[in-house]
Amino acid sequence: STKALILVGGSQRGTRFRPLSLDLPKPLFEVAGHPIIWHCLTALTKIDVKEVFLIGYYDESVFRDFIRDASKEFPQFVIKYLREYQPLGTAGGLYHFRDVIQKGSPKRFFVLNADVCCSFPLKEMLQLSDDREAEAVILGTRVSNEAASNFGCIVSDPGKRVLHYVEKPESHISNLINCGVYLFDSSIIFKIRKAMEVKAKRIASDPLYDPTEEGSSDDVLRLEQDILGPLADEKNFYVYETRDFWRQIKTAGSAVPANALYLQKAYQSGSEDLPAASATIIPPVYIHPTASVDPTAKLGPNVSIGPRAVVGPGARVKESIVLEDAEIKHDACVLYSIVGWGARIGAWARVEGTPISVTQHTTTVLKNGVKVQSVTILAKDCVVHDEIRVQNCVCLPYKELKKDVANEVIM
Ligand code: GDD
Ligand code: GTP
Secondary structure (H helix, E strand, C coil): EEEEEEEEEECCCCCHCCCHHHHHHHCEEEEEEEHHHHHHHHHHHCCCEEEEEEEEECCCCCCCCHHHHHHHHCCCCCCEEEEEECCHHHHHHHCHHHHHHCCCCCCCCEEEEEEEECCCCHHHHHHHHHHCCCCCCEEEEEECCCHCCCCCEEEEEECCEEEEEEEEECCCCCEEEEEEEEEEEEHHHHHHHHHHHHHHHHHCCCCCCHHHHHHCCCCCHHHHHHHHHHHHHHEEEEECCCCCCCHHHHHHHHHHHHHHHHHHHHHHCCCCCCCCCCCCCCCCEEEEHHCCCCCCCCEEEEEEECCCCCECCCCCCEEECCCCCCCCCCCCCEEEECCCCCCCCCCCCEEECCCCCHHHHHCEEEEEEEEEEEEEEEEECCCCCCEEECCCCCCHHHCEEEECEEEECCC
């Protein structure tokens, strides 16, 4: 069997997920009714995995409840949190915890970035790895040329062999990008050890070495630059290109497309959790069993309603996430937005974002020549008064909106 490692990062990270990460670590944010990392675990149930390690530098207590619940829901896994004493980079943790990873001598292991949303074609990656006896298989997807340089870029030959890998290149080299999902042969641990030694030597011989500079500490190692780049020169590195959906969950606004994609996937697979189409439900929609939605409210497509949330008569909610204990009063309209925990939206109010093109991999739009958030975000306990209109705004926790606002960050 295989092991799986999920890189969850830590509390100093996820800053672009603010203001939603102020109240909850990003990996636990719920899209389509479940924490982001729950979707990773679900994907892992489709293959033979017995152990899953979450690797990060959040406090020990952060994932305790999640792991307890997930261990019941996914009895086929042992799930453990491995805490880094400081951010070690995307490969530093793999090195630090190498004994745990190598215990029982697994032939290979998966590494997943926690902050991606996709269909996780893990079986296909295993198959490719078998066919080519690969040392590493990376999941790739095509994006627009403009978007590509925000990601790791892959140049491959027709036989799927990776010839060249460059992390966030300055100039265009390829529109096949790194999805943040890898399958490694155990031998990669030796490569990581080598890279560590190379780095230590470089530090020892560098008179200008500054350990306080970000990422320069001697136990930090970056999977992308320090391992994948060199690996591409060795001819045993392959890419599986997915044509299914893939999105990064970086900014808070990117939770909206992730929610939509996971809801569509659940609906297509006939999930019994999701209500059928009706006069007032345009699937896919997720409604938590404890939420209260008035039968005259119209929901969907791509809407999640969280625990104990209340949606009043005549309200309209579309392409949005409504979190725990939020309230949407009668005849209010919520489009392309995230309504935070305990937020309240008044009667006849309009809270709106702008649709984003799926291929652009961005969550900002240009309005009158200025970059603004495409998704409107009301953080925890915000209040929008009756008949107020909020457009393309990010509203920090506990704010009260008494007049119309557009294209602003409300602090
Ligand atoms: N444990 C741990 N320790 N996790 C970390 C650390 C660390 O020090 N630093 C980052 N991570 C986790 C993040 O939580 C995230 O899940 C993942 O590693 C990658 O995060 P970043 O290092 O911020 O990279 P990125 O998201 O900008 O880009 C990466 O992902 C893209 C796909 O989403 C790269 O791998 C790109 O090449 C790739 O295209
Ligand atoms: P579909 O076109 O089938 O999605 O139905 P729809 O016409 O209700 O939704 P549309 O896609 O046009 O987007 C939502 C729209 O609902 C907004 O543009 C508003 O014009 C309208 N709307 C605004 N306030 C309310 C309200 O209180 N209740 C309802 N039902 N709709 C509202």
